[in-house]
Amino acid sequence: MDREELQRLVEHISEESFGLPFKHEARFNNRLRTTGGRYLLRSHDIELNPKQLEVFGYDALIGIIKHELCHYHLHLQNKGYRHRDRDFKELLAAVDGSRYCEILPDMKRTVKVEHQYQCSDCETVYRRKRRMDTNRYVCGKCRGKLKKIK
Template sequence: MNLTEYVKRVSLEDFGRPFTHQAQWNSRLRTTGGRFFPKDGHLDFNPKVYNELGLEVFRKIVRHELCHYHLYFQKKGYRHKDRDFKELLTEVDGLRYVPLLKTQSQSAYLVYQCQSCQQSYQRKRRIDTKRYRCGVCRGKLVIINRPTD
């Protein structure tokens, strides 16, 4: 069964309404499980979510995107902030947020530590250790970990 057929089946079973557009995989999605495009009505889904978290979680993400889809075509509030969306999402047991994937759970912080007093600093951006010193004792900073990108 391909993705569009699966989404059509979930739409009929969970919403009682047909899904008449296309659904496709989009491996460029990183932090979201799926995306709804109001302009042409198609849905994109993250294949990593299906592969790493399984069919049960993926079905809840399909429900989430179908909430956007059906509410948009009913001319109701289809955005995350709208009451119609929130009510329909809880009614069909869809996920509000995607659980962290293995690729996202890695630390995005750089950790620096003072060589003198062992004070540690977490930073998202790299700092110049030749220019900056420890704020406590003015000691030299060294990098402890590097996030894997």
């Protein structure tokens, strides 16, 4: 899908689902990583993640476009356009837009536990992502001395 096709698709969905015209620019942004799309408040443009279309297909893209159009139309009408606002939630449900987009397979984060500490008294094991200063911290259960085991 090229830029013109995307622009026509967004304009069509805006007219069809919202009954309002989309008068700004819609484009793909390859730099988007953790989001399906975004609505730009200053320029009123919509940017979409092309990887969502490639990986999850046309229906996922339609849901993301409806989500961003909810932000767009509510912002232009001076209504609550943020995710937490009632206006946004109601409009999103009315047009059957997606609340969240799927996480891309290459974006799934795995938490890697690198540091393990053990209390020398009660032998409780603590797993941490970051290194701890064992001279400064003690066991939370018995206040015993911690030692690094891994």
